[in-house]
Amino acid sequence: MRQCPGASLLLCTMGERKGAYVTHQELSKKANELRATVLEIVYRAQSGHPGGGLGMADVLTVLYYGGVLRHDPSRPAWPERDRFLLSNGHTCPILYAILADQGYFDRELLWSFRKLGAPVQGHPSTSWELPGVEVSSGSLGHGLSVALGQALAAPVMGGRYRVFVHISDGECQEGQPWEAATAAVHHKADNLCAMLDWNLCQIDGPTTEVMDTGDLAAKFRAFGWHVQEIDGHDYGAIERAFQAFADAQGSGRPTLIACHNVLGKGVSFMEGDYAWHHGAPSDEQFKQALEELGAAS
Numbered sequence: 038m039r040q041c042p043g044a045s046l047l048l049c050t051m052g053e054r055k056g057a058y059v060t061h062q063e064l065s066k067k068a069n070e071l072r073a074t075v076l077e078i079v080y081r082a083q084s085g086h087p088g089g090g091l092g093m094a095d096v097l098t099v100l101y102y103g104g105v106l107r108h109d110p111s112r113p114a115w116p117e118r119d120r121f122l123l124s125n126g127h128t129c130p131i132l133y134a135i136l137a138d139q140g141y142f143d144r145e146l147l148w149s150f151r152k153l154g155a156p157v158q159g160h161p162s163t164s165w166e167l168p169g170v171e172v173s174s175g176s177l178g179h180g181l182s183v184a185l186g187q188a189l190a191a192p193v194m195g196g197r198y199r200v201f202v203h204i205s206d207g208e209c210q211e212g213q214p215w216e217a218a219t220a221a222v223h224h225k226a227d228n229l230c231a232m233l234d235w236n237l238c239q240i241d242g243p244t245t246e247v248m249d250t251g252d253l254a255a256k257f258r259a260f261g262w263h264v265q266e267i268d269g270h271d272y273g274a275i276e277r278a279f280q281a282f283a284d285a286q287g288s289g290r291p292t293l294i295a296c297h298n299v300l301g302k303g304v305s306f307m308e309g310d311y312a313w314h315h316g317a318p319s320d321e322q323f324k325q326a327l328e329e330l331g332a333a334s
Contacts, residue, residue: 073332074134088313090131092298124180125205126160141169177208207239222261225289238311269296
């Protein structure tokens with residue numbers, strides 16, 4: 038496998054994207070560009086959920102830009118594409134930012150976020166047939182079940198695709214994710230990779246105070262999942278976790294990447310503050326946030 042000097046060796050054999058050999062510095066720069074877009078989406082709409090997307094940006098940057106996900110923006114319905122599902126759909130500004138940047142649709146569409154009749158709503162919806170959106174979300178807790186169904190469909194349909202799903206710690210307070218977790222192990226869905234946004238924040242407060250779910254990594258491990266527990270902002274750890282998923286193909290075990298993320302990562306006044314689970318920045322806050330992300334004009 039070819040490696041560029043000074044570059045991190047990513048998972049290019051796993052994907053079919055060009056230019057997948059990039060440095061951690063390049064990934065970090067792209068992640069901050071996406072964070073700035075998330076903030077602009079929410080700022081222009083004066084509505085939305087910015088904190089989660091800022092925290093998830095590093096993991097999703099490696100997924101989409103690091104050679105992990107097999108996908109082709111020019112062929113969004115390509116049967117052999119890997120699927121990415123966003124279960125915690127309120128964080129959709131980060132998904133929209135990525136899809137627009139990758140060329141799935143025109144960037145100008147982002148500024149219609151949450152407007153009546155716009156396809157970029159506060160939760161992703163397949164009813165708008167927005168390229169790159171694989172599943173509708175709304176009530177949390179359904180995504181893991183849908184992802185499992187798609188993963189089990191792959192061999193039935195003669196496909197080799199894998200399914201990546203982003204879930205949140207808050208939705209693990211519900212029962213359905215655990216039914217899906219049990220079924221995934223029973224059905225040996227080793228082409229399924231769940232990424233857990235373990236930021237300990239939800240709209241009503243810290244998850245430990247709303248309903249403490251305890252050690253989620255240990256729970257998934259006890260269910261029989263192949264679990265990688267990582268710092269969700271450490272690019273080396275993220276890459277190794279995705280590589281471990283690739284290495285687990287054929288093991289009969291689904292993979293969970295439990296990501297210790299910081300809500301609002303990259304913006305000092307948002308970091309770790311559950312109040313920024315939802316809410317739009319003021320003019321001054323928006324300006325400060327862009328400066329901190331190195332995106333000020």
